[in-house]
Amino acid sequence: MTDRFATPQDVEDTFYEAFEAHDLEAMMTVWADAEDIVCIQPMSPIFQGLADIRRIWGQVFSHDQRPEIMVHHRQWLENEGLAVHIVEEQISLPGIPQRPPPVIATNVYRREPDGWRMVLHHVSPPPPPRQPGLQPLQGI
Protein backbone atom coordinates (compact mmCIF):
# COMPACT_ATOMS: atom_id res chain seq x y z
CA MET A 1 0.00 0.00 0.00
CA THR A 2 1.40 3.39 -0.89
CA ASP A 3 1.27 6.34 1.46
CA ARG A 4 -1.74 8.63 1.20
CA PHE A 5 0.61 11.63 1.05
CA ALA A 6 4.11 10.84 -0.19
CA THR A 7 5.47 14.36 0.25
CA PRO A 8 4.72 17.50 2.31
CA GLN A 9 3.63 19.19 -0.91
CA ASP A 10 1.02 16.47 -1.51
CA VAL A 11 -0.46 17.30 1.89
CA GLU A 12 -0.39 21.02 1.17
CA ASP A 13 -2.10 20.61 -2.20
CA THR A 14 -4.90 18.59 -0.62
CA PHE A 15 -5.21 21.06 2.26
CA TYR A 16 -5.86 23.99 -0.08
CA GLU A 17 -8.11 21.94 -2.37
CA ALA A 18 -10.22 20.92 0.63
CA PHE A 19 -10.28 24.54 1.83
CA GLU A 20 -11.49 25.77 -1.58
CA ALA A 21 -14.07 22.98 -1.85
CA HIS A 22 -15.28 23.37 1.75
CA ASP A 23 -14.78 19.60 2.06
CA LEU A 24 -14.45 18.79 5.76
CA GLU A 25 -13.68 15.10 5.33
CA ALA A 26 -10.92 15.84 2.83
CA MET A 27 -9.61 18.55 5.16
CA MET A 28 -9.41 16.14 8.08
CA THR A 29 -7.43 13.58 6.02
CA VAL A 30 -4.52 16.02 5.82
CA TRP A 31 -4.12 16.41 9.61
CA ALA A 32 -2.06 13.97 11.67
CA ASP A 33 -4.13 11.69 13.86
CA ALA A 34 -2.53 13.14 16.98
CA GLU A 35 -3.35 15.44 19.83
CA ASP A 36 -0.31 17.68 19.30
CA ILE A 37 -1.66 19.25 16.11
CA VAL A 38 -2.30 22.99 16.23
CA CYS A 39 -4.31 25.51 14.18
CA ILE A 40 -3.83 29.24 14.75
CA GLN A 41 -6.19 31.49 12.85
CA PRO A 42 -5.94 35.24 12.40
CA MET A 43 -6.73 37.12 15.63
CA SER A 44 -7.77 33.91 17.27
CA PRO A 45 -6.73 31.68 20.16
CA ILE A 46 -4.89 28.40 19.64
CA PHE A 47 -6.91 25.37 18.58
CA GLN A 48 -5.28 22.09 19.51
CA GLY A 49 -6.13 18.45 18.83
CA LEU A 50 -8.32 16.74 16.26
CA ALA A 51 -11.69 17.57 17.82
CA ASP A 52 -11.09 21.33 18.02
CA ILE A 53 -9.58 21.43 14.57
CA ARG A 54 -12.54 19.57 13.04
CA ARG A 55 -14.88 21.97 14.85
CA ILE A 56 -13.20 25.14 13.57
CA TRP A 57 -13.03 23.97 9.97
CA GLY A 58 -16.65 22.84 10.17
CA GLN A 59 -17.56 26.39 11.16
CA VAL A 60 -15.52 27.88 8.32
CA PHE A 61 -17.07 25.54 5.80
CA SER A 62 -20.62 26.22 7.02
CA HIS A 63 -20.49 29.49 5.12
CA ASP A 64 -21.85 29.53 1.59
CA GLN A 65 -18.97 31.28 -0.12
CA ARG A 66 -16.17 29.03 -1.28
CA PRO A 67 -12.93 30.93 -1.72
CA GLU A 68 -10.36 30.72 -4.46
CA ILE A 69 -6.90 30.51 -2.96
CA MET A 70 -3.62 31.21 -4.71
CA VAL A 71 -0.61 30.00 -2.73
CA HIS A 72 2.80 31.60 -3.16
CA HIS A 73 5.70 29.83 -1.49
CA ARG A 74 8.10 32.10 0.35
CA GLN A 75 10.35 29.56 2.11
CA TRP A 76 10.75 25.85 2.76
CA LEU A 77 12.67 24.31 5.64
CA GLU A 78 12.61 20.54 5.36
CA ASN A 79 14.31 17.41 6.55
CA GLU A 80 13.33 13.75 6.45
CA GLY A 81 10.80 14.05 9.26
CA LEU A 82 9.53 17.63 9.43
CA ALA A 83 8.76 20.24 6.78
CA VAL A 84 8.03 23.93 7.37
CA HIS A 85 6.43 25.83 4.48
CA ILE A 86 6.02 29.59 4.76
CA VAL A 87 3.45 30.75 2.23
CA GLU A 88 1.33 33.70 1.25
CA GLU A 89 -2.34 32.89 0.69
CA GLN A 90 -4.18 35.16 -1.73
CA ILE A 91 -7.84 34.52 -0.97
CA SER A 92 -10.61 35.67 -3.31
CA LEU A 93 -14.34 35.36 -2.71
CA PRO A 94 -16.85 35.04 -5.55
CA GLY A 95 -18.59 38.28 -6.47
CA ILE A 96 -16.01 40.45 -4.70
CA PRO A 97 -13.70 41.96 -7.32
CA GLN A 98 -11.28 43.52 -4.83
CA ARG A 99 -8.65 41.08 -3.67
CA PRO A 100 -7.63 41.54 -0.05
CA PRO A 101 -3.91 41.56 0.72
CA PRO A 102 -2.45 38.08 1.14
CA VAL A 103 -2.28 36.48 4.56
CA ILE A 104 0.91 34.78 5.74
CA ALA A 105 0.86 31.15 6.84
CA THR A 106 3.37 28.79 8.39
CA ASN A 107 2.40 25.21 7.56
CA VAL A 108 4.25 22.38 9.28
CA TYR A 109 4.12 18.76 8.08
CA ARG A 110 5.41 15.66 9.82
CA ARG A 111 6.32 12.24 8.46
CA GLU A 112 3.93 9.80 10.16
CA PRO A 113 4.08 5.97 9.87
CA ASP A 114 1.69 6.12 6.89
CA GLY A 115 3.02 9.21 5.14
CA TRP A 116 3.17 12.97 5.60
CA ARG A 117 0.49 14.90 7.49
CA MET A 118 -0.15 18.49 8.58
CA VAL A 119 0.63 19.24 12.22
CA LEU A 120 0.49 23.06 12.29
CA HIS A 121 -1.36 25.75 10.33
CA HIS A 122 -0.51 29.21 11.70
CA VAL A 123 -1.99 32.18 9.84
CA SER A 124 -1.26 35.86 10.36
CA PRO A 125 -3.43 38.71 9.20
CA PRO A 126 -1.94 40.87 6.47
CA PRO A 127 -0.21 44.18 7.09
CA PRO A 128 -2.53 47.19 7.29
CA PRO A 129 -2.91 49.23 4.11
CA ARG A 130 -0.44 52.04 3.37
CA GLN A 131 2.05 50.66 5.83
CA PRO A 132 4.71 53.33 6.39
CA GLY A 133 7.72 51.06 6.07
CA LEU A 134 9.31 49.16 8.90
CA GLN A 135 7.59 49.95 12.16
CA PRO A 136 8.20 48.16 15.43
CA LEU A 137 4.97 46.61 16.62
CA GLN A 138 3.79 45.23 19.92
CA GLY A 139 4.80 41.68 20.54
CA ILE A 140 7.41 41.17 17.89
Add this chain to the structure above:
Amino acid sequence: MTDRFATPQDVEDTFYEAFEAHDLEAMMTVWADAEDIVCIQPMSPIFQGLADIRRIWGQVFSHDQRPEIMVHHRQWLENEGLAVHIVEEQISLPGIPQRPPPVIATNVYRREPDGWRMVLHHVSPPPPPRQPGLQPLQGI
Protein backbone atom coordinates in the same frame (compact mmCIF):
# COMPACT_ATOMS: atom_id res chain seq x y z
CA MET B 1 34.84 23.19 21.10
CA THR B 2 31.29 22.81 22.32
CA ASP B 3 28.31 24.09 20.38
CA ARG B 4 27.12 27.60 21.17
CA PHE B 5 23.56 26.27 21.52
CA ALA B 6 23.33 22.56 22.31
CA THR B 7 19.52 22.40 22.19
CA PRO B 8 16.61 24.33 20.64
CA GLN B 9 15.66 25.47 24.14
CA ASP B 10 19.10 27.02 24.62
CA VAL B 11 18.46 29.11 21.50
CA GLU B 12 15.00 30.08 22.67
CA ASP B 13 16.23 31.14 26.11
CA THR B 14 18.89 33.37 24.54
CA PHE B 15 16.38 34.78 22.04
CA TYR B 16 14.04 36.00 24.78
CA GLU B 17 16.91 37.20 26.99
CA ALA B 18 18.24 39.26 24.08
CA PHE B 19 14.75 40.56 23.36
CA GLU B 20 14.28 41.67 26.99
CA ALA B 21 17.76 43.21 27.14
CA HIS B 22 17.44 44.92 23.73
CA ASP B 23 20.81 43.35 22.92
CA LEU B 24 21.14 43.26 19.13
CA GLU B 25 24.42 41.36 19.01
CA ALA B 26 23.08 38.66 21.33
CA MET B 27 19.88 38.54 19.25
CA MET B 28 21.84 37.99 16.05
CA THR B 29 23.80 35.08 17.57
CA VAL B 30 20.60 33.04 17.81
CA TRP B 31 19.75 33.27 14.10
CA ALA B 32 21.21 30.84 11.56
CA ASP B 33 23.85 32.37 9.29
CA ALA B 34 21.67 31.69 6.26
CA GLU B 35 19.51 33.54 3.79
CA ASP B 36 16.47 31.29 4.33
CA ILE B 37 15.72 32.63 7.81
CA VAL B 38 12.36 34.38 8.21
CA CYS B 39 10.81 36.79 10.74
CA ILE B 40 7.09 37.55 10.59
CA GLN B 41 5.89 40.22 12.97
CA PRO B 42 2.30 41.07 13.85
CA MET B 43 0.49 42.79 10.97
CA SER B 44 3.71 43.01 9.04
CA PRO B 45 5.22 41.72 5.81
CA ILE B 46 7.76 38.91 5.74
CA PHE B 47 11.38 39.76 6.60
CA GLN B 48 13.87 37.34 5.14
CA GLY B 49 17.64 36.95 5.41
CA LEU B 50 20.18 38.18 7.95
CA ALA B 51 20.33 41.81 6.80
CA ASP B 52 16.57 42.40 7.01
CA ILE B 53 16.31 40.58 10.31
CA ARG B 54 19.13 42.61 11.85
CA ARG B 55 17.46 45.78 10.59
CA ILE B 56 14.05 45.02 12.08
CA TRP B 57 15.42 44.03 15.49
CA GLY B 58 17.60 47.12 15.48
CA GLN B 59 14.46 49.19 15.03
CA VAL B 60 12.67 47.36 17.83
CA PHE B 61 15.61 47.80 20.18
CA SER B 62 15.98 51.51 19.39
CA HIS B 63 13.01 52.15 21.68
CA ASP B 64 13.70 52.97 25.28
CA GLN B 65 11.29 50.58 26.91
CA ARG B 66 12.65 47.12 27.52
CA PRO B 67 9.86 44.59 27.89
CA GLU B 68 9.49 41.75 30.34
CA ILE B 69 8.46 38.61 28.52
CA MET B 70 6.91 35.50 30.05
CA VAL B 71 6.93 32.55 27.66
CA HIS B 72 4.39 29.75 27.97
CA HIS B 73 4.99 26.68 25.82
CA ARG B 74 1.92 25.33 24.07
CA GLN B 75 3.44 22.65 21.84
CA TRP B 76 6.77 21.23 20.70
CA LEU B 77 7.35 19.31 17.47
CA GLU B 78 10.96 18.18 17.28
CA ASN B 79 13.27 15.77 15.55
CA GLU B 80 17.03 15.58 15.29
CA GLY B 81 17.31 18.40 12.77
CA LEU B 82 14.30 20.73 13.18
CA ALA B 83 12.31 21.91 16.19
CA VAL B 84 9.02 23.80 16.13
CA HIS B 85 8.00 25.52 19.38
CA ILE B 86 4.55 27.08 19.61
CA VAL B 87 4.49 29.55 22.48
CA GLU B 88 2.47 32.34 24.02
CA GLU B 89 4.44 35.49 24.80
CA GLN B 90 3.12 37.60 27.64
CA ILE B 91 4.79 40.96 27.16
CA SER B 92 4.80 43.65 29.86
CA LEU B 93 6.22 47.14 29.56
CA PRO B 94 7.56 49.06 32.56
CA GLY B 95 5.11 51.56 34.01
CA ILE B 96 2.11 50.02 32.30
CA PRO B 97 0.18 47.97 34.86
CA GLN B 98 -2.27 46.47 32.39
CA ARG B 99 -0.92 43.37 30.71
CA PRO B 100 -1.99 43.01 27.09
CA PRO B 101 -3.25 39.60 25.99
CA PRO B 102 -0.46 37.22 25.01
CA VAL B 103 0.69 37.00 21.42
CA ILE B 104 1.18 33.62 19.76
CA ALA B 105 4.52 32.71 18.22
CA THR B 106 5.81 29.81 16.16
CA ASN B 107 9.58 29.53 16.63
CA VAL B 108 11.51 27.13 14.40
CA TYR B 109 15.07 26.01 15.14
CA ARG B 110 17.44 24.07 12.91
CA ARG B 111 20.51 22.01 13.74
CA GLU B 112 23.40 23.73 11.96
CA PRO B 113 26.99 22.40 11.75
CA ASP B 114 27.89 24.32 14.94
CA GLY B 115 24.71 23.79 16.94
CA TRP B 116 21.06 24.85 16.94
CA ARG B 117 19.92 28.18 15.56
CA MET B 118 16.63 30.02 15.02
CA VAL B 119 15.34 29.97 11.43
CA LEU B 120 11.78 31.28 11.87
CA HIS B 121 9.99 33.59 14.30
CA HIS B 122 6.34 34.02 13.30
CA VAL B 123 4.18 36.08 15.64
CA SER B 124 0.43 36.58 15.52
CA PRO B 125 -1.46 39.37 17.22
CA PRO B 126 -3.73 38.29 20.05
CA PRO B 127 -7.46 37.72 19.70
CA PRO B 128 -9.59 40.83 20.10
CA PRO B 129 -11.07 41.42 23.55
CA ARG B 130 -14.38 39.79 24.47
CA GLN B 131 -14.10 37.30 21.68
CA PRO B 132 -17.51 35.66 21.20
CA GLY B 133 -16.24 32.09 20.91
CA LEU B 134 -15.28 30.41 17.70
CA GLN B 135 -15.77 32.73 14.76
CA PRO B 136 -14.58 32.03 11.25
CA LEU B 137 -12.29 34.81 10.14
CA GLN B 138 -10.92 35.92 6.82
CA GLY B 139 -7.92 33.98 5.65
CA ILE B 140 -7.97 31.00 7.96
